[in-house]
Amino acid sequence: MDQKLSKVILLLSCPDRRGLVSHIAHFIFEQGGNILDLDEHVDTESGMFFIRVSWSMNGFWVSASELEDAFRPLAKDFQANWKIHFASKRPRVAVFVSKYEHCLQEILWRHKTGEFAVDIPLVISNHQDLEALVVQHSIPFHVYPITPENKMEQEQEELALLRENNIDTVVLARYMQVLSQQFVDAYPSRIINIHHSFLPAFTGGNPYRQAFHRGVKIIGATSHYVTEELDQGPIIEQDIIRISHRDTLKDLIRKGRDLERLVLIRAISSHIEHRVLVNGRKTIVFG
Amino acid sequence: MDQKLSKVILLLSCPDRRGLVSHIAHFIFEQGGNILDLDEHVDTESGMFFIRVSWSMNGFWVSASELEDAFRPLAKDFQANWKIHFASKRPRVAVFVSKYEHCLQEILWRHKTGEFAVDIPLVISNHQDLEALVVQHSIPFHVYPITPENKMEQEQEELALLRENNIDTVVLARYMQVLSQQFVDAYPSRIINIHHSFLPAFTGGNPYRQAFHRGVKIIGATSHYVTEELDQGPIIEQDIIRISHRDTLKDLIRKGRDLERLVLIRAISSHIEHRVLVNGRKTIVFG
Amino acid sequence: MDQKLSKVILLLSCPDRRGLVSHIAHFIFEQGGNILDLDEHVDTESGMFFIRVSWSMNGFWVSASELEDAFRPLAKDFQANWKIHFASKRPRVAVFVSKYEHCLQEILWRHKTGEFAVDIPLVISNHQDLEALVVQHSIPFHVYPITPENKMEQEQEELALLRENNIDTVVLARYMQVLSQQFVDAYPSRIINIHHSFLPAFTGGNPYRQAFHRGVKIIGATSHYVTEELDQGPIIEQDIIRISHRDTLKDLIRKGRDLERLVLIRAISSHIEHRVLVNGRKTIVFG
Amino acid sequence: MDQKLSKVILLLSCPDRRGLVSHIAHFIFEQGGNILDLDEHVDTESGMFFIRVSWSMNGFWVSASELEDAFRPLAKDFQANWKIHFASKRPRVAVFVSKYEHCLQEILWRHKTGEFAVDIPLVISNHQDLEALVVQHSIPFHVYPITPENKMEQEQEELALLRENNIDTVVLARYMQVLSQQFVDAYPSRIINIHHSFLPAFTGGNPYRQAFHRGVKIIGATSHYVTEELDQGPIIEQDIIRISHRDTLKDLIRKGRDLERLVLIRAISSHIEHRVLVNGRKTIVFG
Numbered sequence A, B, C, D: 001m002d003q004k005l006s007k008v009i010l011l012l013s014c015p016d017r018r019g020l021v022s023h024i025a026h027f028i029f030e031q032g033g034n035i036l037d038l039d040e041h042v043d044t045e046s047g048m049f050f051i052r053v054s055w056s057m058n059g060f061w062v063s064a065s066e067l068e069d070a071f072r073p074l075a076k077d078f079q080a081n082w083k084i085h086f087a088s089k090r091p092r093v094a095v096f097v098s099k100y101e102h103c104l105q106e107i108l109w110r111h112k113t114g115e116f117a118v119d120i121p122l123v124i125s126n127h128q129d130l131e132a133l134v135v136q137h138s139i140p141f142h143v144y145p146i147t148p149e150n151k152m153e154q155e156q157e158e159l160a161l162l163r164e165n166n167i168d169t170v171v172l173a174r175y176m177q178v179l180s181q182q183f184v185d186a187y188p189s190r191i192i193n194i195h196h197s198f199l200p201a202f203t204g205g206n207p208y209r210q211a212f213h214r215g216v217k218i219i220g221a222t223s224h225y226v227t228e229e230l231d232q233g234p235i236i237e238q239d240i241i242r243i244s245h246r247d248t249l250k251d252l253i254r255k256g257r258d259l260e261r262l263v264l265i266r267a268i269s270s271h272i273e274h275r276v277l278v279n280g281r282k283t284i285v286f287g
Helices: A020-030 A064-078 A102-112 A131-136 A151-164 A181-186 A207-214 A249-272 B020-030 B064-078 B102-112 B131-136 B151-164 B181-186 B207-214 B249-272 C020-030 C064-078 C102-112 C131-136 C151-164 C181-186 C207-214 C249-272 D020-030 D064-078 D102-112 D131-136 D151-164 D181-186 D207-214 D249-272
Strands: A007-015 A034-043 A048-056 A081-086 A092-097 A119-125 A141-143 A169-172 A191-195 A218-225 A235-242 A276-279 A282-285 B007-015 B034-043 B048-056 B081-086 B092-097 B119-125 B141-143 B169-172 B191-195 B218-225 B235-242 B276-279 B282-285 C007-015 C034-043 C048-056 C081-086 C092-097 C119-125 C141-143 C169-172 C191-195 C218-225 C235-242 C276-279 C282-285 D007-015 D034-043 D048-056 D081-086 D092-097 D119-125 D141-143 D169-172 D191-195 D218-225 D235-242 D276-279 D282-285
Touching: A007 A020, A007 A064, A007 A276, A020 A034, A020 A048, A020 A064, A020 D020, A020 D034, A034 D020, A034 D034, A048 A276, A064 A081, A092 A102, A102 A119, A102 A131, A102 A249, A119 A151, A131 A141, A151 A181, A169 A249, A191 A249, A207 A249, A218 A249, A218 B235, A235 A249, A235 A282, A235 B218, B007 B020, B007 B064, B007 B276, B020 B034, B020 B048, B020 B064, B020 C020, B020 C034, B034 C020, B034 C034, B048 B276, B064 B081, B092 B102, B102 B119, B102 B131, B102 B249, B119 B151, B131 B141, B151 B181, B169 B249, B191 B249, B207 B249, B218 B249, B235 B249, B235 B282, C007 C020, C007 C064, C007 C276, C020 C034, C020 C048, C020 C064, C048 C276, C064 C081, C092 C102, C102 C119, C102 C131, C102 C249, C119 C151, C131 C141, C151 C181, C169 C249, C191 C249, C207 C249, C218 C249, C218 D235, C235 C249, C235 C282, C235 D218, D007 D020, D007 D064, D007 D276, D020 D034, D020 D048, D020 D064, D048 D276, D064 D081, D092 D102, D102 D119, D102 D131, D102 D249, D119 D151, D131 D141, D151 D181, D169 D249, D191 D249, D207 D249, D218 D249, D235 D249, D235 D282
Parallel strands: A092 A119, A092 A169, A119 A141, A169 A191, B092 B119, B092 B169, B119 B141, B169 B191, C092 C119, C092 C169, C119 C141, C169 C191, D092 D119, D092 D169, D119 D141, D169 D191
Antiparallel strands: A007 A048, A007 A081, A034 A048, A191 A218, A218 A235, A276 A282, B007 B048, B007 B081, B034 B048, B191 B218, B218 B235, B276 B282, C007 C048, C007 C081, C034 C048, C191 C218, C218 C235, C276 C282, D007 D048, D007 D081, D034 D048, D191 D218, D218 D235, D276 D282
């Protein structure tokens, strides 16, 4: 890879101890970097330390592999999970959809206007319906119909396609199939789903119908990383809107669409800007 | 009672049919009333009609019983559940508490400033802790310690006390005991509880702890009428606040207190202004 | 016109007096209508009464002109401003734009998905930029470049075009020209603008820049009817989002776009569903 | 003072340059501190760097003056404005009020419950009205009636009283007098006011009346540091609530009270936890 870098982002977690920020900041200083943003958090329950730090390398030229090699001893000493991202390298995102277009439309639009600095090399669906919309944006559209019988096989093909396209992140934009564990394991903390309720309320199917019958005064949407347990993954972003007795089930679905779009978009933004760290069942999202 | 009235409020529900608003409005016109506010709602699922209408009787003097007698034939024809309230008659509210003071404090304050136009003839608690606060407001404070053994008996005494004091509405201001069915049945749709979560998420005990461990990005509070099924009664009001990974469990509890206060206050306001109608498991809250 | 109607909406304002609701409800009952929704409001300062009532005519066939003729005597007696709308008649909306696409895109999308039950016979712009987007939706796109010299003339042509197309409502979707009084007078309370601030803060140009330099913690958007006084028309809808010191001016503009879209969409919805009544400098928006 | 410290907070601003975080973190490490929280921000417009860092000194005993002496050379090199706070030292707050009690009540309550870790050695008012409430909390209450003639003199006495009591921070809890420049200059960025509107909308007197007549759909409250220019100081916190045509001026005032309380409380919290830095006309509030 060895590209020349202007902006670098380090995400790191490790057991907390004295001097972590000092050592990391000193490393960056020695490399000739100027810190742009630094956020850290200590989870006092687990005793874990989490940091996101971004810096500019202006003037100082260093390759990606050199930077990683230079940092490795420190990371080893910290017993850290870590990753260095280069802002100049655009994340490669695959979007999965079924029949609802609102989330996909919003993603494609942000992509088109440049608000999302990602590449979207492909869209995958289990239905044909949204092909025209995708093709109109000059993005390849792949259909993999799913039945209980062919599911494992189809997923294998999908995974092969993702690998071929060097996909970093999978976005489920109202994709109406549950992914198998094999699929989830291939993209740990890298599959983002939007669930159309304020989780953990109304897990499973038809959350708007559940909300309608429970008579809640507020509906929500939740974007989370997908884990093998349905609707239980670490939550990245949630938001809500007020409803009233005047709202029919149809109104809930309509109002919810606006919410789903925004919540998913915000979760994707946090993810692709490398602002999310996973802490067990929870996330740390730096602002 | 037969007091002279200035402002009257009718709450009514019945099977929907043509002409309901017309007949009711005509009745008010004939009585010499001038409609101040009219809200109605048709639940198309159940085919039920709900209305709240308030009017002034300025100039026209009529007694409460005369008004009810006059309306009875119409209500019978509609097969309606209905109640006529007189704004000049202050609701009589009993507050139940345990050890947390924030909700009680807020209620007493609104009462003192006149924002709540209610009488609070007594506060009941299963603990002694909040006596000083209550007595300071010149309100009698009654302690009924509850054990599994004495619960039914103590509740009977509490109910007797409520009856003696002509209590209309019971407010559970973080009262940490589950009421028995006998108690709930004595005040149908007239016991207001505050639950410190966004129901139906995190029912039962320790909702903030549950929320903290689930890693939600938003916490809520819910005020609802108490039914025999715990945390399942019709929701009157809900609201939320955003939290982040920075918030400890203690922060959630602290931030939640502000939310509980406001949500409970809003629910009580809606109830005492006769703006809530129950529709099965749901409520209609007119604005 | 004389079409057969299923759902009818009456918007009416007049000096308040006893019996207004009763007379209106009785009129509807006599016409064979069944009231679906009724909202009313009395402005105690001005002594004015405002009502929106919708009813279904199922089974009873009556023409639009017959209905209006039947209501006229009552309205005259009330000294009312009034209008009867027929839900089956789709409002005809002209959208004005300049170079920003986000509001236009959102409108076209809601139109395409059927969420907006309106006809959009044309889009007018003072620039060529958004032609492709409009044409893609099979809507004619008209360009009228505006200079101080040709403004009155160009507006005359625009007005002629609007008349030809029987336009009811004009939506300024970030149209960057101030309309002359002659134009505004042609569509009183029927031109909807979106201003990218929480009015009355930051009137005039560059509101995000103003907000950025003032250091506010919240930015807003305001949708209002256009009057001859810039940014002073009756407000239909407002909303806000929180910002922080981290947000650059560019961030404000980006975040504001999402807000502008939603606020404008909600204002248009209220207007085309005939839920807005103007009360001097203010609006009544029934929920 | 030379007390032994457990938690230390540094607030610092200086021209941005490479290595600032590294040097500060290294200093803390050398002192034996363990960083608990670090937030920094670079204002790219002004080229200024802002940091808040808190650390624990567990095990390592150092006096306040030793710590300041040790840091001074670094700060001088950075050309920094800086202050080291010790969490164990409670800020000393004077509250100024007139006749409205809601903000004062909220402050006294948070103080009583321990949520505000401050000392409140005195309350000052230009009226007698709130004496009972203050005395009930065992806090001295001082009355300084203000007329145009005696204003300068009375303020001198107030300032003397503040000095005697070692007051750090002045909170204007709906104090209805404009402070003179001499007073403001004595507590730069240390006088916190609550203005009952969403500034910069509705500056000056009667903001609710202004809002009511403008017909806004949202009202706000703003807490800011007081500067010599009325309602123009750096904003610390703002929030809003929705209103509708149903709300009378009286409703706005009532709803606004809840907002004022919360916004002022949040601003005070940020200030006393040393999370606010002033950047010209703006603030940086670390989360």
